[in-house]
Amino acid sequence: MHEMSLCESIIQIIEEEARQHGFARVQAVHLEIGALAGVEIPAMEFSFDVVRRGTVAEDARLVIHTIPGTAWCMGCDSNVEVRERLQACPKCGSWRLQVTGGEDLRIRHLEVDDRAHDEANSGMEHEQTKQHTAGS
Amino acid sequence: MVQVERAILSKNDALARENRGWLRRRGVWALNLVSSPGAGKTTLLVETLKHLQAQDVPVAVIEGDQETANDAERIRQTGAPAVQVNTGKGCHLDAHMVGHALERLEMPAGALLFIENVGNLVCPAAFDLGEARRVVILSVTEGDDKPQKYPDMFAGADLMIISKMDLLEHVDFDVARCIALARQVNPGLQVMGLSARNGHGMEQWLAWLQAQRSAWLLDGAGLPEDALRVEHSPQHGEPSATTAQQAAE
Numbered sequence: 001m002h003e004m005s006l007c008e009s010i011i012q013i014i015e016e017e018a019r020q021h022g023f024a025r026v027q028a029v030h031l032e033i034g035a036l037a038g039v040e041i042p043a044m045e046f047s048f049d050v051v052r053r054g055t056v057a058e059d060a061r062l063v064i065h066t067i068p069g070t071a072w073c074m075g076c077d078s079n080v081e082v083r084e085r086l087q088a089c090p091k092c093g094s095w096r097l098q099v100t101g102g103e104d105l106r107i108r109h110l111e112v113d114d115r116a117h118d119e120a121n122s123g124m125e126h127e128q129t130k131q132h133t134a135g136s
Numbered sequence: 137m138v139q140v141e142r143a144i145l146s147k148n149d150a151l152a153r154e155n156r157g158w159l160r161r162r163g164v165w166a167l168n169l170v171s172s173p174g175a176g177k178t179t180l181l182v183e184t185l186k187h188l189q190a191q192d193v194p195v196a197v198i199e200g201d202q203e204t205a206n207d208a209e210r211i212r213q214t215g216a217p218a219v220q221v222n223t224g225k226g227c228h229l230d231a232h233m234v235g236h237a238l239e240r241l242e243m244p245a246g247a248l249l250f251i252e253n254v255g256n257l258v259c260p261a262a263f264d265l266g267e268a269r270r271v272v273i274l275s276v277t278e279g280d281d282k283p284q285k286y287p288d289m290f291a292g293a294d295l296m297i298i299s300k301m302d303l304l305e306h307v308d309f310d311v312a313r314c315i316a317l318a319r320q321v322n323p324g325l326q327v328m329g330l331s332a333r334n335g336h337g338m339e340q341w342l343a344w345l346q347a348q349r350s351a352w353l354l355d356g357a358g359l360p361e362d363a364l365r366v367e368h369s370p371q372h373g374e375p376s377a378t379t380a381q382q383a384a385e
Contacts, residue, residue, distance in 0.1 A: 001227055002259035009144050021138050031144070038261055038288040085287035085321050095320045099291075105144040112138055 003043040006105065007051045013107055018056045025113035026060040034102035035069040036085055060110075069102030148263055151231035155266025158238060159249070164196075165349040166249040168267035170289060172282070173255030175275040176299045176332060178207045181250055183332045185214040187342055188248060196243040198251045200229040207252065217242050228259040231266055248349060257286040268352050275300040276309040283318035290318045295326045295344065302331040 014026060029048075033039050041064055048062045069082040075094025082102070088095050143149070159166050171177050181197065188195050197218040199208040208220035219241045221233050234251060243249065251267060253260045272293040274282050277300055283290040290296065296318055298311060315327050328344065330337035 002262055005226065005228070005230065005259075006144050006262075009147055012147065013140065013142055013144070017138055017140055023138065036288075038258070085291055086284050086317070096323065098323075107140040107142050107144060109140055110138045 001043060001047070003039060004047040004051070006039065007044065007047040010048070010107060011051050011055050011057060014057050014110065015055065017110065021112070023110075023112040024056060026057040026110050027113060028061040028063050028111035029057060030063045030065065030108040030110070032065050032067050032104065032106040032108050034067045034104045035083060036099060036102040037105050039105065041066075065108065067102050067104065069099065071097040071099045073097050145262065145264075148231045151235055152264035152266040155231055155235050155238065156268075158235075159266060159268075162243075163246040163353060164243065164249050165247075165352050166251060166265075166267045166269075167345075168251050168253060168260075168265050168270045169273065170253045170257070170260045170270065170293070171255060171273035171275075172257045172278060175255070175273045175278065177252055177255070177273055178210055180273065180297070180299060180330065180332045181252060182210055182214055183335075183338065184250075184341070184345075185211065185216045187338065188345075189215060191342075193346075194244040194247040196241055196247045196249045198229075198234060198237045198241065198249065200233070200252055200254045202226070202254060223254055227254055227256050228263055229253050229265055230263045234265045246353075248345065257282065257289045261286075261288040261292050269294045269348055271295045271297060273297045273299050274314070276304050276307050276311075278309075280310045280314035281317060283314065283321055287321045290321045290325065293322065293325060295328070297341065298327070298329045300331060300333070301329045301336060302334045 010029065010031070014029065018024065018026070031044075033041065033044070044064070045062055052058055052060060069084070071080055071082045071089075072078075073080050073089040073092060073094055074096040075089055076092035078091060079100065080090055080097070082090075082097065082099070085099065087097075089097055169177050169181065185195050185197070195216045197208070197211045197216055198221060199205075199211060199218055200221045200223060201207055202223055202225070205220045205222070208218045211218040219237045221229060221237050223229065223233065229251065251265055253265075257272075270293045272289055272295070274296060276298060279285070283296075296315075298314065304311070311329070318325050318327065326344075328337055328340050330341055332338070
């Protein structure tokens, strides 16, 4: 169940982004999960449901984009798609495959509540104006 | 919409780079030992520590477990400095926990550090701790198809030790099949058989440790220290997560 730690990391990253971009609510979290990244998607969904409580992502949907696994086959010298780490080349049947993609776990983007975003932004602008006035 | 485009494990990976830099500056060569529960990690470790200490090699241990400190006690009885990390509900060590353990561990410079991960063939695979080498231990009392069932762990390892070899004649464990499956996942995987109970294979294992450690110590020898500190800010000795991340990008 390292999916729980992964979801905790996701929440940390979202909260950093929230501070940086000034949004208060996330509507959806888009993840890219490689087919060979060793992650169980139902476990990911379950864990996310637990860790999002009381955070800016409290009501967020989790949208998972699965990235296919790819490998370079030393047998037939070509790039092929693979479903798992231990399989033969779908073209030539060789086992000499070197994984080249589909191992990544990434947060692609967030759908955020624009209203909160604007309010936060105008708040920041307001701060800046005040500072500017005080300085002049 | 906010574009993020960040790796979920970027924080762990940045902390692992800090650990790696910290260890490098102290000349400490670190191993991450992974296996399922009961594969004999602690027994192998205890025997290994006795041999290394008899040869005056400085050693230290970080012991990861969900609950008890029993294993760390067994380790300390050999005289090796050991720190226990209880992960609680966590099923693996991460770079953050190891970073804190390094602060607590009283370890001589140039030590050989063993990090015994939580017994689990799934979750520890994803977490770089900052180690120099990863060793997976598989006992003959488990199935010979473990590399097929848990490929991620074998894909990320440098060495596979087949342990409890003294029990081989009593079990249906096909060594050749196990090695073939593991090398299908990881063609460059080194393999050795070992019995901590009767000592067979121990010499080969100790020789591997010494050779790998010597090669690591030589790597970068004669270069100014700064040349090996790419992941740290130039003005300050202490690593920072931001510069580590930037360096990687």
